[in-house]
Amino acid sequence: MNQQARLLRIYTDEAAYVGDRKVYEVVASRARDAGLAGVTVLEALIGFGRSAHVHRRHVLESDRAVVVEIVDEDPRLRSFATQLADVPEIGLITLEAVEIITPTADADHNGGAKR
Template sequence: MTRLTDRALRLTVFIGESDTWHHKPLYSEIVHRAHAAGLAGASVFRGIEGFGGSSLIHTSRLLSLSEDLPIAVVIVDTESRVRAFLPQLDELVTEGLVTLDDCEVMRYTSREDAPGGTDGKGKKSL
């Protein structure tokens, strides 16, 4: 395996678990659109406690179970590809927080994913 490093942009979308887009979970719509846009990857993380613009604390503790726990959708790709995806988020995210962070990606790739190669599915790697 070869160790590679590269500069990238991390996009994080903070929303609520109950947020929807056309009766589907909003986080799922974001992930599917990121996939359709050919972004390198997206992950959804469910928080156990948090608050946002409403100042209401949402928690997973037994005595105060919330149906609206915090969700973070994280997408990492090149700056140009992430920025090209932002207009879709403008359409989807009406309440929430969207952040962008420069980051350094450390990748471990197989022999098939040598520099300039594909990810094994025909897509160019980061």
């Protein structure tokens, strides 16, 4: 069974803080508190945005680009995104359509076709 959903992507970096907590930790915690379906935080090897500042891991400090991904229903993600307005330095937020694929027990490992 396949179903339509949305993917909310939030681009930030390890050096971005809200008080004494990292921005990506605040976002993940708020997403859990909001009862969203799930959150994944990914560290990028290298990245830059509008400022052209290159984010990467350095020997003495961490300044990697970070992406927070959240999959859920469109209205829930839009509502959640508006609740992040008070988070400084959050970065770019995108929303895109995704299809959730649920594998079936009778599908093989070569593309899912039955024999």
